[in-house]
Amino acid sequence: MRERGDVSDTDSGPTGEPTDRPTREPVRDLADGSGAEAIDAAEIRRRVAELVAAHDPTTMSSVEFLGHRFDAGLAWVHFPVGCGGLGASRALQQVIESALIAAGAKAAGGYRNPIGLGMGAPTIAAHGSAQLRAELLRPLWTGEEIWCQLFSEPGAGSDLAGLATRAVREGDGDWIVNGQKVWTSLAHKARWAMLLARTDPDLPKHQGLTYFFLDMTSPGVEVRPLRQATGQAEFNEVFLTDVRIPDTHRVGEVGQGWAVSNTTLMNERVAIGGAATAREADAIGAVARMWRDRPELRTPGLHDRLLRAWVECEVARLGNERIRQQLAAGTPGPEGSAAKIAYARLNQDVTRLWLELAGEEGLGYDEWAMRRSELGQAALGARVPGYYYLRAKGNSIEGGTSEVLRNVIADRVLDLPREPRTDTKVPWKEMPR
Amino acid sequence: MSEPGIPSLLYGEVEEDLRATLRELLRDRCAWHEVLARIDTEEAYDEGLWKAVAAELGLAGLLIPEEFGGAGAGPREVAVALEELGRAVAPVPFLASAVLATSALLACPAGEARDAALRALADGTRTATLAVTASTWPGASFPLSVTGARDADDLVLTGAVTGVLAADRAELLVVPVVVAGEPQLALVAGDAANLSRRAVTSLDATRPVGELTLDQVRGRVLAGPEHAEAALGHALRQGAALSASEQLGVAEQALAEAVAYLKVRHQFGRPIGSFQALRHRAADLWSDIAAARAAARYAAACLAEDSADAPVATALAKAYCGDVAVRAAEECVQMHGGIGFTWEHPAHLYLKRAMASALLLGTSDRHRATLGTLVDLPPAI
Numbered sequence: 145m146r147e148r149g150d151v152s153d154t155d156s157g158p159t160g161e162p163t164d165r166p167t168r169e170p171v172r173d174l175a176d177g178s179g180a181e182a183i184d185a186a187e188i189r190r191r192v193a194e195l196v197a198a199h200d201p202t203t204m205s206s207v208e209f210l211g212h213r214f215d216a217g218l219a220w221v222h223f224p225v226g227c228g229g230l231g232a233s234r235a236l237q238q239v240i241e242s243a244l245i246a247a248g249a250k251a252a253g254g255y256r257n258p259i260g261l262g263m264g265a266p267t268i269a270a271h272g273s274a275q276l277r278a279e280l281l282r283p284l285w286t287g288e289e290i291w292c293q294l295f296s297e298p299g300a301g302s303d304l305a306g307l308a309t310r311a312v313r314e315g316d317g318d319w320i321v322n323g324q325k326v327w328t329s330l331a332h333k334a335r336w337a338m339l340l341a342r343t344d345p346d347l348p349k350h351q352g353l354t355y356f357f358l359d360m361t362s363p364g365v366e367v368r369p370l371r372q373a374t375g376q377a378e379f380n381e382v383f384l385t386d387v388r389i390p391d392t393h394r395v396g397e398v399g400q401g402w403a404v405s406n407t408t409l410m411n412e413r414v415a416i417g418g419a420a421t422a423r424e425a426d427a428i429g430a431v432a433r434m435w436r437d438r439p440e441l442r443t444p445g446l447h448d449r450l451l452r453a454w455v456e457c458e459v460a461r462l463g464n465e466r467i468r469q470q471l472a473a474g475t476p477g478p479e480g481s482a483a484k485i486a487y488a489r490l491n492q493d494v495t496r497l498w499l500e501l502a503g504e505e506g507l508g509y510d511e512w513a514m515r516r517s518e519l520g521q522a523a524l525g526a527r528v529p530g531y532y533y534l535r536a537k538g539n540s541i542e543g544g545t546s547e548v549l550r551n552v553i554a555d556r557v558l559d560l561p562r563e564p565r566t567d568t569k570v571p572w573k574e575m576p577r
Numbered sequence: 578m579s580e581p582g583i584p585s586l587l588y589g590e591v592e593e594d595l596r597a598t599l600r601e602l603l604r605d606r607c608a609w610h611e612v613l614a615r616i617d618t619e620e621a622y623d624e625g626l627w628k629a630v631a632a633e634l635g636l637a638g639l640l641i642p643e644e645f646g647g648a649g650a651g652p653r654e655v656a657v658a659l660e661e662l663g664r665a666v667a668p669v670p671f672l673a674s675a676v677l678a679t680s681a682l683l684a685c686p687a688g689e690a691r692d693a694a695l696r697a698l699a700d701g702t703r704t705a706t707l708a709v710t711a712s713t714w715p716g717a718s719f720p721l722s723v724t725g726a727r728d729a730d731d732l733v734l735t736g737a738v739t740g741v742l743a744a745d746r747a748e749l750l751v752v753p754v755v756v757a758g759e760p761q762l763a764l765v766a767g768d769a770a771n772l773s774r775r776a777v778t779s780l781d782a783t784r785p786v787g788e789l790t791l792d793q794v795r796g797r798v799l800a801g802p803e804h805a806e807a808a809l810g811h812a813l814r815q816g817a818a819l820s821a822s823e824q825l826g827v828a829e830q831a832l833a834e835a836v837a838y839l840k841v842r843h844q845f846g847r848p849i850g851s852f853q854a855l856r857h858r859a860a861d862l863w864s865d866i867a868a869a870r871a872a873a874r875y876a877a878a879c880l881a882e883d884s885a886d887a888p889v890a891t892a893l894a895k896a897y898c899g900d901v902a903v904r905a906a907e908e909c910v911q912m913h914g915g916i917g918f919t920w921e922h923p924a925h926l927y928l929k930r931a932m933a934s935a936l937l938l939g940t941s942d943r944h945r946a947t948l949g950t951l952v953d954l955p956p957a958i
Contacts, residue, residue: 435954442957450954451945459897462871466586473587482864551853553860558836560850560859 183221183232185239191216191230192243201249209249210286218244219285223269227277228285235474258519259330260284260291263408264338268357270407271395276357280336292334294325294358294382295405299577302548304340305349305402306567306575309384311341311356319343319356319394321364321387327542329519331367331380334360339389340405343398345573352572353401357393364388374534375512378519421461427494427532428457430524434501441501450501453494460486478557481549488539488546491521495533502529584878586871591650592657599636599658602629603665609923612666616782622746627669630662632701637675640683645692646699652815656822656877663826663934666926668783670704672937673742676819678705681751681762681812686804690764690797694749705749707812708765710740711786714939715814715891716947719806723791725754725763732756732763732798737790742937744787745776752789752796753809760805763796770794781933783926814891817938818876821894824902824934825866825873831902831909831927832862838913855912862905869901889951896944899935906931 199212213219214228221236223229261284268280283289300307309323321341331337337358344352358365364387369377396404424432435442435450460483467479499506510528521535540546554560567575588596606626615623631637639655641647648654655676662671679698682705685691697703709720723736734754738744750765765772771792779785800808836859839850849855876894879887906928910917917924935941949955 432952432954439958442955444957447949447954447956448945451949454948454952454954455893455896455945458893459868459872462583462586462875463868465583466871466874469585469587477867479867482860482867485861485864486868547857550857550860553863554850554856557863558856558859560836560839560856561848563851563853563856564847 183230183236185236188218188221188232188236188239189243191218192240192247196244196247196249201244201247206250207286207288211282213244214282214285219281220265220269223265223281227269227281228265229269233474235472238472256287257284257290257330259293259334259338260287260289260336263293264291264336267338267355267395267404267408271355271404272357273392275392276395280357284336289335290330290333291336291338292328292331292360293408294328294331294337294339294384295408296327297324298326302545303567304405305353306572306577307340307342307353308577309339309341310345311343311354311389313343313391317391319389319391321356321358321384321389323384325382325384326370326379328367328370328380328382329378331360331382332369332516336360337382338405338408340401342572343401346571347399348569349567349572349575350402351399353405354398355395355401355404356389357395358387358389359393362387362389369514369516371514372535373537374531376515376517378517421464423458423461425461426457427491427498427524427536428454430529430532431494431498431501434498438501441503446497446501449493449497453490453497456486456490457494460490478553481544481552481557484543485540485546485549488536491536491539495529495536498529499533506530584875584882584884586874586878588657588874589653592654595636595654596657596661598634599630599661600664602626602634603661603667607665607667609666609926612668612783612926613920613923615668621668621776621782621785622670622743623668626667627671627704628701630667630669630671631675631704635699635701636671637679637701637704638699639675640679641695641699645695647695648699652819652877652880653874656819656873659819659823660826660829660873663823663930664830666783666827666830666923666930670706670743670746670784672784672816672820672823673706674698674704674747677707677742677812677816678747678749678751680815681707681808682799684804684808684811685762685800688799691799694764697749703748704743704746705751706741706743706747707809707816708738708741708744708750708752708789709809709813710738711742711937712740712939713813714943714947715810715817715888717813717939719755719760719809720753721755723752723754725756725761725796727756728795730798732761732796734763734765734791734794734796737788739777739788740786741789742784742786744789745774750789751799751812752791753805754796756802759802760809761798761802762800762805762808764799765791765794765796769796779933780936781929783930784933813938814888815880817895817944818880818887818891820934820938821869821873821876821898824898824931825869827927827931827934828862828866828869828898828902828905831905831924831931832859832866834924834927835859835862835905835909835912842914849912858908859912862901862908865901866905869898872897889948892944892947892951895939896941896948899931899941899944902931903928903935 195216199209201209217225217230218240219228221230221232221240222234224231264284268277295304297307311319311321313319337360339356339358340353342352343354364385366383368381370379370381371377464483467483470477506529509530635648636658638647639650643649682691682695698705722738723734725732725734748767752763752765754761754763772794773790776785776787839855840848842849872894876890879890909927910924913924916922
């Protein structure tokens, strides 16, 4: 599950001028090389063996083991020493994961703290002060402190830089924040939030933003569940009323919030990894099984659509595997945006096909009662086809709309001319809203 | 790096070297305006270019083992060559000779005629074709249009085959023939007595098809009834799987042409590439091409590894990449506006190659039907 708004207004930099932002993972640059020459795959395996010998992952809690792993610099191997890393090449991360799995350790629990691990940690490492790094990285890594992202607002979706939440400084003291954020995954569990707020409405929109880490237990933070078309509430609205943030929790300079947020946003898709899915593992598998098991439901038109969908799903699976192989080989390409668009379209097509194939059963639904749910689509088999059809509608909106992602490809990959813009030079407060 | 089961979908160093060499040659000797000009001549194929590709670069022998003078490479390398040849819409009989006929020969039992043919193909002194209608798909029933009779160790063949790639060009023909009701493959010389060959005006003039008429033509036995069907099926599957890489190359070139034009063509005071209606379509094409690359690579890798999944990979790649190439070429025409519809612009070269390639060796629909059988998604009754 991705936070909505993570790829927004991507065609302008903090100054509103077109930028050529790198499509590669920026944290790569954190490895200063100081320890890089000394650390190779053999050295990594030696350190993993040492860690496992001292702290048996099969006999202690995962939080405890993850803490030891962090202290050994084996959390994010490309992070600096003291920040859970060794300042080594990112390509060695896979060596750690493989060696740990071989030693019986569970995979690091990204599902518990996906936003923290995927976006929070790289932002802390790249832009946080020494104090913030020391304070925040370890409990983020172990999952003791969950993170969320307070970026999107009711009035700032794809146009993230137009956001209106205000942060005003009290003299030389704390910042006072007022505003409303929306589509916030995990806000109800989060201890920390990445917050982007407007600190100068007189400047053009990209220039008046500042980035903060917000303690979600602060007075004035109110989290409300946001009910979706499926009936359940995966996300939240977050209301901020006179919330106080110490200046030490500001990240980057005042007015540099857009640049800092780019680190957060760019790391989102890079965090995706792990093993390739199996053939027919997704919704297409459920539809294929229904087709095989229920010959009475088959029609020629649905057969054609099923075969087309099967081809597209399998090709998309191979495309994702190719992206994974590129990352593993240390040569990431820009295919991630394309994969996201394809996933959204296919999941929507396939779940619709599922409902049409199910026919009469498709008229039913399991439950409209509002419940908190885990992030993302429920596991296949847990809900009725109608649920998956409805949930899939979010796929082309969350994590950057498909339209915004097409612009990303047009700008960064194809280098097509930009659309003329009217919103990047005028003071934010003068823009129509 | 990849888990067992999914082979590498990336390009290896050898493959990248091969690409660079071939691309340079094609850039120097196969400019699109030369390809275009050739259509108005009698000589469909660029013989000088074919000699350079087949003999000097040795690409005709990519699939042929070193013991026969070939490169001993494999489908992955052939796929890269086809990407580049597709990108340039090169008028050379590579698919017919170095893929289809060569694959058929390699699947035939060793023998004097076969081995001599492989040597002649490997060193580029001979060009071959598979004498089947080029729209034939892997899994189609064995062609019945040529029958033969035994004459001592040889066969005497009679019949006709239409829609054959390089029909009037090949010096060697691998001919499916029915002898006493049983399938065989025969090797026939292009200049054999009583063989008539005729090129026909073709949708893709850079790779024309033609007709063969055999009236008591003498040929050598390549494969008897126990091997013939499998050898033909192997050749058709290799051809279908690898033509997906050619389609990838055509699609990439069509998109590159379109994007280049979107950047320079101005209307309404702006480059037309700044209009979102066009930007989004170009982005979608790029995404589809990225997916097509994964599919084409998977097919080539499955052939190279002789994977049990090769039939699925083949049908998948041909079904997907054919459609992507046609769509890319169609969009290339449309995004160019008026100029894209003229003879003097290369867009129609890509369109014709893409469409003809989609019709070769089984249409997308045919391959989806094959997939339905392979992965147990049967039709409605």
